[in-house]
Amino acid sequence: MMDWTDRHCRVFHRLLSRRARLYTEMLTSAAIIHGDRVRLLGFDESEHPVALQLGGSDPADLATSARIGEDFGYDEINLNVGCPSDRVKDGRFGACLMAEPKLVATCIDAMKRAARIPVTVKCRIGIDDQDPEISLDRLARGVIAAGADVLIVHARKAWLDGLSPKENRDLPPLDYDRVYRLKAALPHVPVIINGGIASLEEASAHLAHVDGAMLGRAAYQDPWRLLNVDPLLFGEDAPHASMKDAFEAMLPYIERELSRGTRLHAITRHFVGAFHAVPGARAFRRHLAEHGVKPGAGVSVLQDAIALVEERSAPAIAA
Incomplete structure (x- = not known):
């Protein structure tokens, strides 16, 4: 959700649901270490619970960024291993890291040692010619062994060779069953499903198989949906009637x-x-x-x- 879920967007969405967890747009570890941290990381207290989403592949830099994020007051640090944009690939972070599961696990280990708040991973089921049965299992087991608290899985491959970032959001077929199988294989690990979920009814149906559902474009493009999150999924009144x-x-x-x-x-x-x-x-x-x-x-x-x-x-x- 780069350039979308900035702090203004998140304050707005928080007024529509008290319970949904909000995620920042992805910020690189280099930007956080060397950039204007107040501008990049500042957020309104009303946003809680809110997670900081990081991009990077240097364990030391990610550890430093995780510690900075915790100091700023974020509730979770999320490492993005799913974004397929050209900027991400060229910088050796995002979905291309699905090809380097040992490095991702090393990054998570460093981040867990640096921060006391939950550290989570958002990934794809695989990239390019990878077999999702192997690639997702290998990455998941590696990061869980390294201490990751939650896995968020976009149920599509990312084709870094041949598809644009926009096409990667829609063209690779969705494979929700692959995410369900991951959850069944790792029953003790919280698994959240993502990708192509267009309604809260669909999100609710996924909860029969996994622990959570993440909405991206559906929540941003039609934010009125969020007014039903608390009543439908948590049995609580919406923050506002309209x-x-x-x-x-x-x-x-x-x-x-x-x-x-x-x-x-x-x-x-x-x-x-x-x-x-x-x-x-x-x-x-x-x-x-x-x-x-x-x-x-x-x-x-x-x-x-x-x-x-x-x-x-x-x-x-x-x-």
Whole structure:
């Protein structure tokens, strides 16, 4: 979710579910060690529980980054071994590390020694010509032996040779059964499934076989789904009765950010799918697109956009 799940997005999503665990966009260990840590790692206290997702392949650097993340207050450190982008491959991190399971295990061991909070791994079932029965099992057993607390498995291969990053999100066939078999083989290990899950009903069905389900694009593109997470999956009331109520609760945060020099569009760009299939949604998007990008745009732009949309309460939202 690079360039998507920044801190503004996560504050918004937290207003839709108290219980869902939020993940940062992937940050490289080099950026954290040498970059502006406050800008890269700063987050709002309301985001908890929130996990820091790291990219890298140097055990010492990842250990340092994990310790820094813990000091910043994150609840989990996640090592990404699944991202197929060209930037990731060239930097020897992400999905290409599926070919180096021993190195990944060494990285996890170093991170576990450096941080007291949970350290988790997000991976694919394999890459290129690897046999998923062998590649996933080898990586999983290696990182678990090294101390990984949770495995998050995107149930697709990544084809680093021949497919673009965008194509890798859709074209390789999904193999949920392979993830189920991993869980059956490692019953004591928490396994979370990811990839192509388009609704909370699908996520709930997966929970008969694994310990958790991760939504990426479905949650970002149609965030209204998150209003049903707590009622459907945890038996608790949603934080807000409707998307409009959630936006009302978001206004103080937006005003604080604007006073610090943040542009309105940097925040409202995450709201595009908020009213999917609701009368007035197109007018809402158009108003934000036309007025939210203007210099000096304030919360009134968002309020005026919301006024163009009909109300819809959380219980009426279908997953």
